[in-house]
Amino acid sequence: MDTTSSYYLLSKFSKLRKKPQQPLTDLTELYGRIANQSIYYLKLEEQKDYHAALQGWKALNTDVMYQITMLEREYPNAQTYSREEASLNTGVRELYHRSLGHLERLKNICEEQSSSKPASKPHVNIPNSKSTKKSDSNSHNGYSSFIRKPISYPISHSIPSQGFSTKMATTLRDPKTRARKGYHIFNNYPKSNSGNNSNSNMHKVNFAPSKPLGKKSNVSRSYHDDYESEEKLPMEDDENLVDSMGNFKGFDDDKIFMNLTSDSDKNSDLHSSNSLDFDPDELYGDDDEDEDEELRKINKHVTNLSVGSATNLPATKYTESSSLSGSPERYGVETGKTSAFSAPVKTQRKSRSPTRSVDSKPNKSTSNLLHKPHSNSPSSSLTYNRPQQVPTATRKVLSYPQSRPSEKKGTPSGNSGNSSLKNPKKPLTKKAAKPVSNTTSRKPITTGKVSNKRPYGNPSHSASLYSTAQSSTSSFSSSSPGGPQITGGSSASKAKIDSSDVNEGDEDEEEKKRLKEALEDEIIESLHGVDRTAAKQIFAEIVVHGDEVHWEDIAGLEGAKASLKEAVVYPFLRPDLFRGLREPIRGMLLFGPPGTGKTMLARSVATESHSTFFSVSASTLTSKYLGESEKLVRALFAVAKKLSPSIIFVDEIDSIMGSRSNEGENESSRRIKNEFLVQWSSLSSAAAGKPNGSEEDDERVLVLAATNLPWSIDEAARRRFVRRQYIPLPEPETRSVQLSKLLSHQKHTLSDEDFIELVELTAGFSGSDITSLAKDAAMGPLRELGEQLLLTPRESIRSIALRDFKSSLRYIKPSVSQEGLDKYEDWAAQFGSSGA
Ligand SMILES: Nc1ncnc2c1ncn2[C@@H]1O[C@H](COP(=O)(O)OP(=O)(O)OP(=O)(O)O)[C@@H](O)[C@H]1O
Incomplete structure (x- = not known):
């Protein structure tokens, strides 16, 4: 050109x-x-x-x-x-x-x-x-x-x-x-x-x-x-x-x-x-x-x-x-x-x-x-x-060979392509894209008559549309390098400005959007007894796309990771093994001081378990119109079941599930809470007593919540959080790992001894405090330049040194007090399980 x-x-x-x-x-x-x-x-x-x-x-x-x-x-x-x-x-x-x-x-x-x-x-x-x-x-x-x-x-x-x-x-x-x-x-x-x-x-x-x-x-x-x-x-x-x-x-x-x-x-x-x-x-x-x-x-x-x-x-x-x-x-x-x-x-x-x-x-x-x-x-x-337009396009995109992230990472891989998807007459099966081939097959779904259970056929397409697990580098990448990458919202920013790809890229974007809308409509259409408007809102505001977090992005917290793997990730990836008495839990609480990585953990669980991630907060569920909030809650659970495996992540759960004895509570939040509890209960399959459960139980939805105020959660909700995982302040090793991760892409002169000293100096810091400290220290070399900053070439800027951290430590202090910590420890001892 x-x-x-x-x-x-x-x-x-x-x-x-x-x-x-x-x-x-x-x-x-x-x-x-x-x-x-x-x-x-x-x-x-x-x-x-x-x-x-x-x-x-x-x-x-x-x-x-x-x-x-x-x-x-x-x-x-x-x-x-x-x-x-x-x-x-x-x-x-x-x-x-x-x-x-x-x-x-x-x-x-x-x-x-x-x-x-x-x-x-x-x-x-x-x-x-x-x-x-x-x-x-x-x-x-x-x-x-x-x-x-x-x-x-x-x-x-x-x-x-x-x-x-x-x-x-x-x-x-x-x-x-x-x-x-x-x-x-x-x-x-x-x-x-x-x-x-x-x-x-x-x-x-x-x-x-x-x-x-x-x-x-x-x-x-x-x-x-x-x-x-x-x-x-x-x-x-x-x-x-x-x-x-x-x-x-x-x-x-x-x-x-x-x-x-x-x-x-x-x-x-x-x-x-x-x-x-x-x-x-x-x-x-x-x-x-x-x-x-x-x-x-x-x-x-x-x-x-x-x-x-x-x-x-x-x-x-x-x-x-x-x-x-x-x-x-x-x-x-x-x-x-x-x-x-x-x-x-x-x-x-x-x-x-x-x-x-x-x-x-x-x-x-x-x-x-x-x-x-x-x-x-x-x-x-x-x-x-x-x-016919949209269905045709849908089929077209669905027929792209799938390459799931798990394949890359050496975890068991699923069916890499689904020929049935290429033929509209053939049944679409969810099984096709399961990461692990399941011994019990799912019922096929014909396009002629949509099954209530899995109207959208291949979960991989829903997963790739809705799941944080489908990375922009993995979804469809094998078949179309510049082609459809359903998630990974920042694909535009990541894209190289290759002029020959510009128009193609834009068209792909449109195609993706259209496909996504078509699928959303299909899913909503198949939900019975769910308010259409509310379901649309769930898709628009609550389903999280892109922005993946992987285990390795989180420093330390090995105990918490292991606990989450056992409770959520493995059951979601191997549903055939986790049935009956081994059925996965439906509620898990992450609690601890602010900024310790609870939200990061939740996101990484969604990524690693290839789940659809629903991020909920009090504000997203609260509507000023009577009855609307309950409809939203019902729609949330219905869509989550439909797109299972799903994780409904509720940040600051105390604001939705505060104690019901609280007299200041208003009627509307009481109704949201009640509806949430009812819907949550409906997730339990009551299959624990059965020998092997059934594939019906594979509809996996987990309510994962985070809070800094675990003691204010309603008792009924607390009971439903079968696991209550304490996420404490980072240990010295965790701080060290996090600091080296943060500096790994920067020019710095910190020696091993410097790191040891820094780890000691940051005792009592939370993960987010450490991030703030490192960011501030990284500004040190630039601050020194003053007005010269605008004229100095990038390569002439000096490396970050220990002294930058020390000077930042003068005004960046730990955000959690000792008394606060004691309170968490007490609650963890009484109700939770620890896992740093
Ligand atoms: N273990 C960790 N590894 C790497 N970064 C961390 C870790 N913990 C915290 N951080 C940093 O702190 C920031 C805040 O983390 P996160 O939002 O997960 O904390 P949180 O516990 O959910 O906080 P809050 O309770 O206030 O919502 C992250 O964006 C990240 O930069």
Whole structure:
């Protein structure tokens, strides 16, 4: 590859990678959009227009799920979110989860309606009934609703064809242009429609939302345009316009709404040549190659989702005004976040042309892809089915030969490939990827009918998606060096900037994401009696990906490691040996002073036992909505069982499982605790008395918890922690090992004697104190340089010496007091087992 093209690709790569973190605007916009659309669909429901509302919810869910994915991709570092961003992020997810609930409800209503009116004909004209039928038959094979229930939208009969300009027609007819602009998603239409009748072809593409609705929309006139001329929106600074309920004064909700609902005739304005004469080049300019590329990728992604469009989805401008109608709380939208509805932020960022209304500018990433019809006429939408895409991709990736970390390390290896996965007809078995070939075989699962027990077939794919055990260097690496590495979140940062791999890498990323979502949906679909929304939240917030810790990363603590191996790792790796009386324990507690490596140990257990790791804290389980926390707890255990072997790690368990006698405890935490205890009990198989147990008992889920306050744990919970492992302050040898590990990659002049002296000087330090000390000492040589630091070459900086440690020791002190230690020792003697 010549240097010019390498340079081009490199700069493109860095552009894509180094986008500044500015999620606030996007999150604000997304939040506002979901909120507004939610209100609108709820209104539709109120008006008993269930079908339209259902379509709307479907489209909204698909759109939002996609937007969230894109946001995560664009701003991968969620830890750096500001408070406002983090709360918006949570808000978006909450609204999304609610919308899933609404969707479910509407589905039920519609189903009930259709069953009570069997003779009623569908009001849509489905052009490709064959494919629709096919997708219907797929609806029982366990794919998620996103995959298996493609939304069929009829080809419009109401869009006046004369409204299309020649320019538009040319753009759409030319397959090359379509492909370049990313319109290839519409290739799914039957050939007959794409032939000589250019108008019918155009009917399939509804660009209306992409086009500013402004000029001819009554709604826009009634609200937006009035203010647009002054370049100021009502919510921008005029508080007087908002009443105490958060509603806007001076707007007659019903009138606005009536404008929209009763003016369906006038909506033909929306279909006028102006509104449909949309040329992306005109709007965005033709030179934006990067975004073209982005668009192409986005389309690729969207093609593989079953994209729905809302029959009655309000156009952007309307949604802004619709947010004004009715109190947000009424629809479960938090008023505290109404600022998110405000348009000005959008105005600043998205505006490219001062003459255009930014509000009505399409969101390029989606609006022309998730083509939302603007008309109230149910027929003015399009059909788009691509039900087979995700399953196919799933199978494709699943057929990669597996190489588990255990193979590398010489532990018994499992089946390195699963031919059955290559053939969708063949049963998918979980056994295939077990690290040890088990004498008792698991029941195969056919793709035709999903077993309740293991709907996702091969655990290796779930493991590679969800388990910390699957390292980015091991998963799939044998078959595809630059290829799919499901976990190892930092693969992007690790990747060498090899220009030829850039596009491939990005596509892999998308493929992985899509696969992951598809699998999550499959799993959720197969969980009975579990709240879908809660299960989604578990996947989104609690399942930990990547960031592996291995035994050798932890200095010392040999006793604790041995105990964990016996209690968890071996039983998880050799379930056939650990049955009946030898069944593995379901609860283990790590307790001790802060910073002694409890969390590290838990993570390494998950890595070494190839388990799915669920990291739970009080904050992740607590919801301010009544009953939601219990649903989360139930979903947590259900998903953990499904993805077993699993480790549910609860850090600071005392904050969830505090003593129930505590009078200050509130009702909500009491309910979480009770639900947790109930679910936890359900893990015990009661197989201890049976001769060999059964393979049912192999569903291994361990609750592993850590605490600095073991004495405040509720007694019922304490009983369930069959092992209570004390993790004390590091012994001298452990300190020595840890110090040498920390210095192993640094230039230093410490001799063996120096190490001995240092170990003595750090008596009473915890593991994290030692890490802090070493970090501070490593700064010594740089501190000495003062301002010269900026000019000194790296190799001229002197090595770290004992004196640096000594000077750091002047202000870095042990964090645990002697009295504190005595308390731990006492509790360990009474309830725990020691194991340094
Ligand atoms: N045995 C150890 N080996 C290597 N590093 C250690 C060890 N113990 C502690 N550390 C260091 O201390 C840091 C904190 O460890 P960790 O979070 O596991 O402690 P913890 O016991 O869970 O603390 P807390 O109780 O406060 O949550 C680690 O990131 C690591 O740098």
